Each structure stands twice: as structure tokens, then as C-alpha cells.
Amino acid sequence: MRHPRLLRAALLAVPVTLLAVPGAASAVEGGLPAECAPVDLTDEVAVDQRAAASDDVFAGRVEAATPTPGTGRIGYTVAVRRTWRGDVPKGEQAAVTVDWPIGSQPAVQPGAAYLFFTRDTPEGIVADACGGTVPLPKGLTPKVAATLTAYLASVEPPPTPDPPPEPVAFHQPDEPLGDPPRIGRVLASGGAISLIGLLGLLLVSRLGRRRP
Template sequence: MRLPLRAVAALAVVSFSLLPAAAHATPAMPGACGGLALTDRTAVYERGAGVDDVFVGRVDNVLPGVLPGGGTANASPHRVFVQVPLKSDLPAGKYVQVTFTPTDEVADRTLKVGGRYLFFTQGSTPGELSADACDGYAAVTGLDKAMETQLREYLTVPPVPAEPSALAEPPADADSTPDLGRLLAPGGAISLIGVLGLVLISRLGRHRY
């Protein structure tokens, strides 16, 4: 028996109203190299906790890497002008050399000459600083005194872990029996759709004949 168009439309409405809503959120992708939210206290602290120096600097030149026995190395030393030491003994107004350590994802890292970056480096000698090719830098724009103060605090003061929120006790007069919407699993909803569809078809058949 071919169902009338209005019956098909009614079944569609019932189906969509009972099925659980689909999640529209896209799964989070891994953070890109050089990406860091400077307002994220935890991320800034964790990034700076494993390095010796954190400072804002300007890339003035990128030198070709040379291997001891000749040839060109993957890592290219960067000549960086230290502008704002944040967690560092490096003096402002001096030049340091930063060489990026290759990772599995990045064989060579070359930053833009003239670009301003937040560096996370290892090493005690200004001419031999190293940084991770993915997590050893972050682009900086619009850094003011307030942001400098905030970053220094983020880098030195560990974030306070959030306490788990206590579950609210249900009211004394609350019905202990879960409502129908909570009891219905996706399978139960599909079964209910079938039952309602059969009921609707039966009623339409009686009206037709």
C-alpha cells in the first residue's frame, strides 16, 4: 500500500523529534607549531616550565647552518635581538643566537626576518641557545606593559587546579523515578518511532476506507 504524502511527512516529523540531536562541534585538531594563546595561563606556564629562558625578541638575521665537516645542516641559527626578558637572565638590548632543534614534524624551522616572537630556549651561553622547532616560539603582536606583567606572572606562578564542583542534592520532594526522556536510549527511541508509525498508518487506513 502506498502511503499518502501527508503520512510520510508526519512520520518524518515524529522521527526527527525523537532522535537525539547530532553534535555540531568539530573534533579539536592538534595545535599548530608556533601557536600559543598568551592569555591561557596554564598553556603559558607549561610551555615555560621546561626551558631555561623565555623572552621576546626580534629576528634580525637567519644564518645558514654549517656542519663541522662541511655541508649544510638542517638547523639554521637565528640572530635574535632580545627586547623583553620575561623569565630570563638575558639582558635586553643584546643579541643572542637561537638554533631550532628539529622534531619529527619539523626538520627545519626558519622564522621571518624582522618578525617578533616569544622564544622558549635552552642553554646558558647566549651564542648557543636552542629551541624546539615546534614549541620553541610563538608570534607576538601588540605586546604592552600590562601583557608583559601578566606573562611574567603566568610563567612564575603555577596555575591553581580547579576544584571539582559538588553535585547538587535533589529536592526532598523530587520524584525519584526518571522521566521518559531520560529512560529512552537511542534504540528505544527508534522502537517508539516504529510503533507510532504503525499507529499512524492504521488510523490513516481506517479514514481512507
């Protein structure tokens, strides 16, 4: 006798379930695009490609988040635990900025551990919203650390830019070579050379006349 009541209750629950589905879909649409899925840490090629395009690769725990009002930009304070690439110091705090798409749900939460792939910019250390942060649900375990060390050992460091050439500087000599000769001295020297030349021609002409 109770079966009709159970069936009626089940039928009444169906519309509620159907109404809940659009809400879940809108939450997914408000997140990051599908192509921005986190990097698979078991895929060496994916990890190496992401690391090769980054200046810094390090793992740490997010201690605080400071959003910028009116934008999707959030600054994170990260306690760095391990560094594989770059000059982010281990055991210190690093300021990492992520510019999330407006309307999306930030994929980084304070109190959790992440692997960061970042770039060094004039504004500071920046992680891309698409793949720049990879969650470490169990933290940086020895197994994960060893795997990343083995993967990233084959990644070449970024090329070091050549230093700019030093400007050429002209200096005045410490001891001047002396004043230039006066014009009178130059003319006198020229006159003496001309006179010697004339005397030589006269001597040659006289010797030529004395010959039979």
C-alpha cells in the same frame, strides 16, 4: 542572451579551482606537524608548562637568520627586549638556534617579533621547533608583557645543581715531629721494663718466705 556564456565561464573555472586544492594540501604537509601549533599566550596553563620546561623565556625581534647548509638548522640573531626567565640580557643580542624538520617551512622570519622558550646547551641557546617560538604579530605590547609577567610569576625557577664535592688533599706537615726512635733504644727500653718486672717478682717471693 549572456547567461549561457557566464554559465560556461563558471563551469570552466571549476576544474582550475579543484586543481589548486592539492597544491595547498602539499604546502600544509610540508610544514610542521599539527601538534606543533604555537603556544596560546592567553592560556596560563600552557604558558606555565612551556616556561617550566625551559631555561630561558624572553621576547625579542629577529634581526638575521643564518641557515646551515644541508640541514634544517638555522641560527637567529635576536634583539632581546624583555626577559622573564634565565640570564639572557635585555637590550643585547642573543644567538638562538632552531633545528627545523627538513622539508618544513621555518616558522621564524627576520624582522618579526617572537616569544622564545629556550634551553641552555653546550652548543648555545636552543629553541625547540615545536612550541619554542611564539609569534608576536603586534610586537611586545604592554598588555602582552603584563599578561606574561602575571603568568610567569608563579613558575618556580629551575633547581640549582649542588656543587661537586671538593677533592681531599693531603699535605706534608710544615714541622716534622722528629726522627723515629732507633731500634736499639726500643730494645733497651723493653729490656729495662723486663728487668724491673723480674726484680719485683724476687722481692715479692722473699717477703713471702719471711712470713711465718
